[in-house]
Amino acid sequence: MSSARITGTGSYLPERILTNEELSTIVDTSDEWIRERSGIAQRHIAADGETTLDLAEHASRRALEAAGRTAADIDLIVIATTTPDQIFPSTACLLQHRLGNVGAAAFDVQAVCSGFVYALSVADNFIKAGSSRCALVIGAETFSRILNWEDRSTCVLFGDGAGAVVMEASDKPGVMSTHLHADGAHASALHVPAGVSQGYDAVQEGRAFVEMRGSEVFRMAVAKMGEVVEETLAANNLDREALDWLIPHQANIRIIKATAKKLRMGMDKVIVTVDRHGNTSAASIPLALDEAVRTGQLQRGQLFLIEAFGGGFTWGSALIRY
Numbered sequence: 001m002s003s004a005r006i007t008g009t010g011s012y013l014p015e016r017i018l019t020n021e022e023l024s025t026i027v028d029t030s031d032e033w034i035r036e037r038s039g040i041a042q043r044h045i046a047a048d049g050e051t052t053l054d055l056a057e058h059a060s061r062r063a064l065e066a067a068g069r070t071a072a073d074i075d076l077i078v079i080a081t082t083t084p085d086q087i088f089p090s091t092a093c094l095l096q097h098r099l100g101n102v103g104a105a106a107f108d109v110q111a112v113c114s115g116f117v118y119a120l121s122v123a124d125n126f127i128k129a130g131s132s133r134c135a136l137v138i139g140a141e142t143f144s145r146i147l148n149w150e151d152r153s154t155c156v157l158f159g160d161g162a163g164a165v166v167m168e169a170s171d172k173p174g175v176m177s178t179h180l181h182a183d184g185a186h187a188s189a190l191h192v193p194a195g196v197s198q199g200y201d202a203v204q205e206g207r208a209f210v211e212m213r214g215s216e217v218f219r220m221a222v223a224k225m226g227e228v229v230e231e232t233l234a235a236n237n238l239d240r241e242a243l244d245w246l247i248p249h250q251a252n253i254r255i256i257k258a259t260a261k262k263l264r265m266g267m268d269k270v271i272v273t274v275d276r277h278g279n280t281s282a283a284s285i286p287l288a289l290d291e292a293v294r295t296g297q298l299q300r301g302q303l304f305l306i307e308a309f310g311g312g313f314t315w316g317s318a319l320i321r322y
């Protein structure tokens, strides 16, 4: 059976940077508060008219180039996003057309901040089953569009961006295991109440934006990320020392540090971008992964763990030999 190997990575951040100082002119907050509670110093915000599809396209082209592939080689496109361009078609179908691919299977995955781990797991299983040989997996978000810019408890935490990987069937080791979980009992702790099927009343009432009970999310995130890391190591019969890198979802530096501590990993082995990107939801892990690759930190043959937690609640991890 083939393994699914990451053969190229790419990412894209919108040009506009929104600093904490600038945010403090919009809502009652301060650079000090945001840095201390979350580790975030700035985030990127998509320009007017710039959409999730645009961000995904840039990241995808860079990943294809890094893998030495063209769009015609791709037989599966999976985009993790909570902020699709349209209700339908899926952003994956729109991207497929932009890239000039015809015929690949294309669909979106919705698991909020865990979305990229879910999408990667889907592609891994397609490849292992022989249903795909060359997959494009993307996390792309314009989260700024679903933020209430008058709510200081949420708008300071998120940003926009996209990251992508090309995954190919290979005889060499790649994805070693993936672990996905969810618990819908906590839906209202982190959600956008507006939806399609229940009508547009919530939109009219101004509730088409992220609502969050921050400390509840924080506690669950630390607990579940710790659990899933243990689960991943046990499933692979691995000691924590075997890991070269931890590439966590970038929500909050305090959550990242708590997970690193559980793994007894020094922060020098943890990829951190939350200070510059904020929480870009499904885009955060592939953005951090691409940075690790392009800065030369992550080397071929090294072992890394990705893990995420998000609305749903959803959480998950993947152990990957690069």
Ligand code: COA
Pocket: 028, 029, 030, 033, 034, 037, 038, 113, 152, 153, 154, 156, 212, 214, 215, 216, 217, 218, 221, 251, 252, 279, 309, 310, 311
């Ligand atoms: N600037 C200044 N003060 C703020 C603020 C802001 N941007 N946002 C909230 N506050 C205030 C609150 O109103 C509260 O004031 P009060 O004590 O007078 O009521 C005070 O700061 C403390 O709020 P609290 O919620 O206790 O802070 P916290 O230490 O829990 O940190 C979060 C808040 C949101 C940073 C933290 O809970 C968190 O990171 N949660 C997880 C969020 C997350 O990662 N979500 C995505 C998961 S994928």
